[in-house]
Amino acid sequence: MSSSVPLSLIVEVKARHDEARDIVTFELADPHGRPLPAFSAGAHIDVRVKEGIIRQYSLCNHPEESDRYLIGVLRDPTSRGGSIAMHEEIQVGDLVQISAPKNHFALKPAGRTLLLAGGIGITPLLCMAERLAHTQAEFELHYCTRSPERTAFRQRIAASGFAERVHFHFDDGEPDQRLDLEALVATPDPDARVYVCGPTGFIEAVLTACKAAGWPSERLHTEYFAGAVADTADDDSFEVRIASSGASFAVPADKTVHQVLAENGIEIMVSCEQGVCGTCLTRVLEGEPDHRDLYLDDDEHAANDQFTPCCSRAKSQVLVLDL
Numbered sequence: 001m002s003s004s005v006p007l008s009l010i011v012e013v014k015a016r017h018d019e020a021r022d023i024v025t026f027e028l029a030d031p032h033g034r035p036l037p038a039f040s041a042g043a044h045i046d047v048r049v050k051e052g053i054i055r056q057y058s059l060c061n062h063p064e065e066s067d068r069y070l071i072g073v074l075r076d077p078t079s080r081g082g083s084i085a086m087h088e089e090i091q092v093g094d095l096v097q098i099s100a101p102k103n104h105f106a107l108k109p110a111g112r113t114l115l116l117a118g119g120i121g122i123t124p125l126l127c128m129a130e131r132l133a134h135t136q137a138e139f140e141l142h143y144c145t146r147s148p149e150r151t152a153f154r155q156r157i158a159a160s161g162f163a164e165r166v167h168f169h170f171d172d173g174e175p176d177q178r179l180d181l182e183a184l185v186a187t188p189d190p191d192a193r194v195y196v197c198g199p200t201g202f203i204e205a206v207l208t209a210c211k212a213a214g215w216p217s218e219r220l221h222t223e224y225f226a227g228a229v230a231d232t233a234d235d236d237s238f239e240v241r242i243a244s245s246g247a248s249f250a251v252p253a254d255k256t257v258h259q260v261l262a263e264n265g266i267e268i269m270v271s272c273e274q275g276v277c278g279t280c281l282t283r284v285l286e287g288e289p290d291h292r293d294l295y296l297d298d299d300e301h302a303a304n305d306q307f308t309p310c311c312s313r314a315k316s317q318v319l320v321l322d323l
Contacts, residue, residue, distance in 0.1 A: 007048050014068065016092055019152040022075040023120065024087055025060075027068050028096065035066040039101035039133040042124045042195075042223070045069060046099035046271050046279075047068070050089065055082035056277050058124035058197075059101060060153075063131055067098045068121065071099075072152055074120040091149070104224040104278055104295070107131060110190030113139040114184075116206050118198020119150070124223055125197055126153055133162040144169045144179050144202065181209045188215045198222040200294075217298065224276040224294040237316040242266065242323050243285055257309035257319075268309055275311040282307060283322035288315040 011028040019025050044058045061070035076083045115125045132139040145151040157166050169179040196206045235253040251260045271279040275293030289307035
């Protein structure tokens with residue numbers, strides 16, 4: 001993990017609560033009671049979980065609150081160490097290093113907003129619901145989970161002023177309460193926007209249904225928590241060239257561009273290392289990237305003028321980077 005990730009804030013864990021099975025929330029605040037940097041609905045922070053492990057967590061409290069950040073963390077059995085460490089090691093009173101809030105999933109003006117959450121994907125969308133309700137905007141939230149006991153924030157939603165706009169869908173519930181995705185998005189609304197967050201399979205199912213129904217891509221907004229599983233069987237080596245110095249480095253099949261550059265003293269800020277957060281985004285001056293991120297949209301991929309060196313590779317023999 002690059003040491004140059006900008007984690008500029010120290011916060012104290014003021015509280016932690018078991019929100020649902022395998023889901024814990026952490027309330028973070030300035031140790032001296034000072035206001036925290038402002039954030040908008042859909043924002044996330046980077047958290048240094050422990051040495052060498054930095055993870056992104058969406059803020060899920062009301063965006064007008066300045067005295068705290070609230071994050072929700074799912075204990076993931078396939079975790080690379082982040083979520084398990086958060087659950088087992090981070091306690092009330094601990095001081096934690098975080099970044100200022102960043103937002104790649106911001107709300108945009110719309111006549112109607114459709115929020116679709118899968119599991120822990122509720123975290124940024126709950127913040128959005130708070131904001132939309134506060135501004136008296138038209139919206140509805142569909143929240144899909146495996147079972148009621150795995151559904152975080154049920155009491156908070158029930159006590160909110162927008163509870164009637166929230167629809168719960170449980171995998172183990174009666175068939176008539178399950179999400180009918182095709183029916184929900186069957187008629188594209190030219191003044192509506194769709195926001196979806198959750199497991200990759202859930203997001204892809206929503207996008208597939210929306211696109212099949214004719215929703216334009218610019219009306220569909222996503223936030224991935226994990227990168228796509230890439231087929232690396234045919235990966236080959238290629239060369240990256242640094243435009244400012246002319247230095248060239250070979251990137252073997254078993255290493256990323258970021259790893260090779262770091263080994264040669266060239267630091268790029270990285271965070272997720274899975275192509276979902278955009279922290280490491282780097283301009284490409286020559287060559288054709290092999291995009292493997294879930295951060296850039298289709299048009300940005302087609303432009304081939306930037307890529308994510310944490311996971312993406314090259315289709316051409318050489319990539320010239322604006323470094």
